[in-house]
Amino acid sequence: MTTYSGTNEFEGATFVQASFKGAALRFSDVSGVTMRGVDVDGLDIDSHDLFFGSLLVNGVDVVPLVDAELNRQFPGRELQKSQTPEGLREGWVAVQAAWQTTVADTPSDLVDAHVEGEWSLAQTLRHLVLATDAWLRGGILRVQQPFHEIGQIFTGAGEMGFDMSVFRADPPSYDEVLAVRAERQQQVTDFLATATAELLAEERENPWGGGDWHPSVGDCVRVILEEEWAHLRYVRRDLALLRPATAP
Incomplete structure (x- = not known):
């Protein structure tokens, strides 16, 4: 698997009918990324900074929902x-x-x-x-x-x-x-x-x-x-x- 490290070559890029299946992103900036018509089955996002911004899924900011669920679990x-x-x-x-x-x-x-x-x-x-x-x-x-x-x-x-x-x-x-x-x-x-x-x-x-x-x-x-x-x-x-x- 190819590894891209310390690069900004994808900033502002558009990917059409591209496959990122099984890809891993670590310590990367994905703020402002827009995904439309995508298959997100099994998509796993873990971000300590999640609670300092917003994450929209089908137009719904899910950050407060995640925060509340973690409070329930812990x-x-x-x-x-x-x-x-x-x-x-x-x-x-x-x-x-x-x-x-x-x-x-x-x-x-x-x-x-x-x-x-x-x-x-x-x-x-x-x-x-x-x-x-x-x-x-x-x-x-x-x-x-x-x-x-x-x-x-x-x-x-x-x-x-x-x-x-x-x-x-x-x-x-x-x-x-x-x-x-x-x-x-x-x-x-x-x-x-x-x-x-x-x-x-x-x-x-x-x-x-x-x-x-x-x-x-x-x-x-x-x-x-x-x-x-x-x-x-x-x-x-x-x-x-x-x-x-x-x-x-």
């Missing part, structure tokens, strides 16, 4: 948008309980298994360590070098100029991942325990830099919650695919 997810300390604390408790169940229910032979192109459970937990480090330790607490060495950085960070020397080259053991993850979870719990509405309203710098966005402390907490719920969904999706493949 009780407490709706609290990721909370504007109060109490709501954010409740949302944090809910997502941590959901994660505890998923981690406890995953057999040891699947913690490092992954679907092609996706992270394993162990890698996902390492990424959540990174997310907590960025938004709590870096964004809110303004720690100069907030990152733990086992953090799982996002794809393309090196090309963006991020200092990759912060992170260890050799993968940590799963026990170490769980230990560091527990430390970071406790740090969020401790912070939220005393957070006030006044503190949540304070302005901070974007820990990833760039742009004109200056998030509030509350915004930083909400990003942490969004990361937790999104990656929980990814992991549960992938584990559901991996379990039949590994069952006797």
Whole structure:
């Protein structure tokens, strides 16, 4: 299969009676794409940015419908948008309980298994360590070098100029991942325990830099919650695919 990477040659193009059956698009911009008279049976779209825009299907914006269904599937997810300390604390408790169940229910032979192109459970937990480090330790607490060495950085960070020397080259053991993850979870719990509405309203710098966005402390907490719920969904999706493949 031919791979097109880092190209913009298809921008504004028109495809007529073309077949994209079985094609895969990753980290690509498909905003503003118009499809008419197309066969979409089995079309699978997964976008963390879905909830920041619209997606029209037969003239209906399905984003609110998807958001509501995910809230039904993941009780407490709706609290990721909370504007109060109490709501954010409740949302944090809910997502941590959901994660505890998923981690406890995953057999040891699947913690490092992954679907092609996706992270394993162990890698996902390492990424959540990174997310907590960025938004709590870096964004809110303004720690100069907030990152733990086992953090799982996002794809393309090196090309963006991020200092990759912060992170260890050799993968940590799963026990170490769980230990560091527990430390970071406790740090969020401790912070939220005393957070006030006044503190949540304070302005901070974007820990990833760039742009004109200056998030509030509350915004930083909400990003942490969004990361937790999104990656929980990814992991549960992938584990559901991996379990039949590994069952006797």
